[in-house]
Amino acid sequence: MLGEMTAIPASLAALLATVWHFWLAVPLAALTILAVIVALGLYLVKVTKTRYPPHQ
Numbered sequence: 001m002l003g004e005m006t007a008i009p010a011s012l013a014a015l016l017a018t019v020w021h022f023w024l025a026v027p028l029a030a031l032t033i034l035a036v037i038v039a040l041g042l043y044l045v046k047v048t049k050t051r052y053p054p055h056q
C-alpha cells in the first residue's frame with residue numbers, strides 16, 4: 001500500500017539511497033583526515049614551544 005503512494009519505484013529509491021549513503025562518506029572522510037592533520041599540527045606546535053621557548 002505504501003509502495004503505491006510513492007512517486008518513485010522502490011528499486012530507484014534503493015539505488016538513490018545507496019548512492020546518497022556512499023557520497024555521505026566522502027565529506028566525513030575528508031573532515032576526519034583534516035582533523036587528524038590539525039591535531040598533529042597542534043601537537044607539534046605545543047611540543048616545539050616547550051623545547052624551544054621564546055627569547056625575551
